[in-house]
Amino acid sequence: MRVLLASDGSSNSRRATRWLRDFALPADTRVSVLTVATLTEPSRDSQTMRELRERAVAEAHQAAERTAKILSGRWPAVDTLVTQGDPQVEIVRVAEDRRVDMTVLGARGLGPMKRFFVGSTSLAVARYAPSPVAIVRGRPRPVRHVLVSVDGSEGSRAALRFLSSFELLRGTRVSLLHVLQRPDVPGLRRRVTPRPDREHDEDRRKQRADAETVLADAAAVLADAPSPVERLVVEGDPAQEIVRIARRRDVDLVVLGARGLRTLGRLLLGSVSETVLHHAGRPVVIARER
Structure with a gap:
């Protein structure tokens, strides 16, 4: 397995580094540390700008080496890379x-690298990277409880394959969550569709049965998990429910698939993924097929 850690030496990057160091990666994992040297000033060919650029590159190398040192206890041969x-x-x-x-x-x-992760950098990487992206928020801690959002889509299947590729610690709990979206606002359904309540209730029972099938298929993918896999079905807004349950159960990691518009052959994030990234308050992995 190949893993890329983007780091600028800031406290947030150090949290991501410690999280990666303790994550259940396969023994043969190869880790590369990337630090980007960037200048906010316009590029001009002057002595001052050349000196500033050289200083930024030197600081980037130092930040990359410090990050590699944190990881060296587990991976002695961490590769470092500096770009501009x-x-x-x-x-x-x-x-x-x-x-x-x-x-x-x-x-x-x-951090010191000219505000490397200002604004939407993390979100942009989650949107456009070709493979799964882990965005680390909050205090790093061992992954003992994972929440996986599943809906039967290719994105959720990618999330399951992602999780199944790791060596989860003994005792790690996995909760599979399927969210049934609520029906229309009360009263609106009767004005728009004249279907009787009995037919509506039958539709809901079918949706719940379909949800149980999706969860059973997902649990089969994780048959080798170290602990029994929990299956949850809730009703509501998908993003809000994922965030609510992640917080309520104090999970250590949320995994969900990218599900949005496809452009230039790549699946971009949907609104659910972006909302969870913004509000979960803990590490989130956005999984997609490479």
């Missing part, structure tokens, strides 16, 4: 060039 440019573009480009299986980065960063 827009962090969003560079992280996605390197992930593509190296055909990594997962990209890891902190949610935000305000």
Whole structure:
């Protein structure tokens, strides 16, 4: 397995580094650390700009080496890479060039590398990276409870395959969640569709039965999990329910598939994934097929 860790030396990046160090990766995993040197000033060919650029590159190398040192206890031969440019573009480009299986980065960063993770960098990487992306938020802690959102889509199947590729610790709990979207606003259904309540109730029973089938298929993919897999069916807004249950059960990791518009052969994020990234308050993996 190939993993790319994007780091700028900030406290958020250090949290992502510690999370990766303790995550249940296969023994043969190869880790690369990427730090992007970037200048906010316009590029001008002057002595001052050349000196600033050289300083930024030197600081990037130092940040990458410090990150590699944190990981060295587990992976003595961590590869470090320093590039120049827009962090969003560079992280996605390197992930593509190296055909990594997962990209890891902190949610935000305000560190010494010219505010590497300002604004939407993490979100942009989650949108455009060619393989699963782990966005680390909150205090890093061992992954003992994982929440996986499943809906039978290709994205959720990618999420299950992603999780099944890791060596989960003994005792790690996995909860599979399927969200049934609520019917229309009360009263509106009767004005729009004249179907009797009995027919409506039958539809709901069928949806719940379909949900149980989806969960059973998902549990079969995780048959080798170290603990029994929990199956949950709830009703409501998918994004809100994923966030609510992640917080209520205090899970350590949320895994869900990218599900949105496809452009240039790549599936972009949907609104559910983006909402969960913004509000879950814990590490989130957005899984997609490479």
